[in-house]
Each structure stands twice: as structure tokens, then as C-alpha cells.
Amino acid sequence: MGLSSTTTGDTQVIAVNCDRIDAAMAIQFKEDMRRVTEAKAKRVILDLSVFEFIDSSGLGAIVASMKQLDDGCRLDLAGLHPVVEKVFRLTRMDTVFKLFASLEDAVAAD
């Protein structure tokens, strides 16, 4: 599915290059995230702004991606479309992840 990654200092920004994450892509996503986070940054920001949709498999894949990070590493999410944010809110995963309206906001929050 293609993830692109940029690391600045302790922060790694990962962008996803497809318009949705759902059951068809969830397993691949988790594997790609494992590979791209091997560098072990202290903070990972996942830029979801290209996602127009997510289902519970996609949500599960993001949760699984966080669980495979080291304990000291934080996974924050940025640029959530309203429907994507709603899935996080309804499942209360908005209390587990820090959600930012945009990548700029996430980077600025540090």
C-alpha cells in the first residue's frame, strides 16, 4: 500500500499513500508499519489526511501498529477526516490516541 516516512529529531512522520484503509488492506498496513517503524523513533505521527474512510479492521490495524512499537514510543494521529474521527470517537479510541486536526498541529504540539 505504500507508506512514506520522514524523521526529524525524535519524531517520525509516516504518511499513507492510499485513500482508505479497510478490511482489504488492514493486514498489509500492519506489516508495512512494522517495517517502517523499525528505526524506533520516540514519537510517531501517522498522517491519515488522505484517508477518506476507515472501518473497524483499519482501526484494529492502527491499534495493532501501536502495540508493536516500543513501550516508550507514542503513536499520534493527524489529519483525520470527519468519518475517520467518528470511528475513533464511537469506539472511544480517541481516548487512547492523541488526535490532531492536521499534521502541522501534530508537529507543533511536539
Add this chain to the structure above:
Amino acid sequence: MTPTQKADCMDLTFSATEVQASSGIAYLSACLAEQGLQADRVGDVRIALAEAVNNIVEHAYSGVDAADIQVNCRLRKNTLDIEIIDTGQPMPGTKIPEAKAASVETARQDLPEGGFGWFLIRQLTSDVVYEREAGVNRLVLSFDFAEMS
């Protein structure tokens, strides 16, 4: 990849694979938006529809030859009924599973990675009806937009 179009854009039949289901759901959501359903409501419908269809792909057709999933949408002024038909296995006990919210107040390693499907469907619909007859599963998701504000 292209969903088979039936009578009109609100009735769709696609084969029960994750990829076909994903494009079918995206297509129906776009149709509902075209018919004038507002964006946040289209989003709610899409989430519920995706969960219902994924359950069919993953469970009803698990271990049996996957066939088709038929989705019929009936959009009226303030309501939408989506009928979803498959010929897979019945739901366990021939009833809709309970919708329990998985707790997120737990250690990172214990966070749930699944089990959200029926919870999301229940949260987003005003009614859900399931019937099993003559080897056919029929699920109707109802949305009352007047009530849901």
C-alpha cells in the same frame, strides 16, 4: 473490481471478497451522496454498511464457497433502509450478536484490535432486523435521520 450494477445505482450485487466489498461500499456511499444525503450521514451509513458487509465476508462465507452479497438501498425523506442479502452460513444462534463495547481502559498491549463491528452498527442505526429463511440471510439496517439529528 467494478461492481455489477443492477436496476439502478441503489441496488448493487458484488462478490463476497474484501476488495469487491470495499469498492461496492464506496460506490453505494457515493450514490447516496449524489441522491442528496448529507456528508456526515453518508459517513455514518458507510461505517455501518462496511461493518455489516465485512461480517458477511469474514463470517457468513467463512469455510464455504463465497458467493454474492446483494445490497438494496431505499432512501426516503428522513429514512434509509439498507437490505443486505447473502447465502452464507446463518449468524450463530440465528440471531444478531450482542453489541458490547470493548473496553479501551487497559494497558497498551491489551487494547482490543477487533470486536467493534456490531457495536458500531448499533450505535449508528435506529433499527436492525435479521432473518434467516431458505438458506438466505437477510439483514436490514434502518436509519432514521430525523431522530439521529
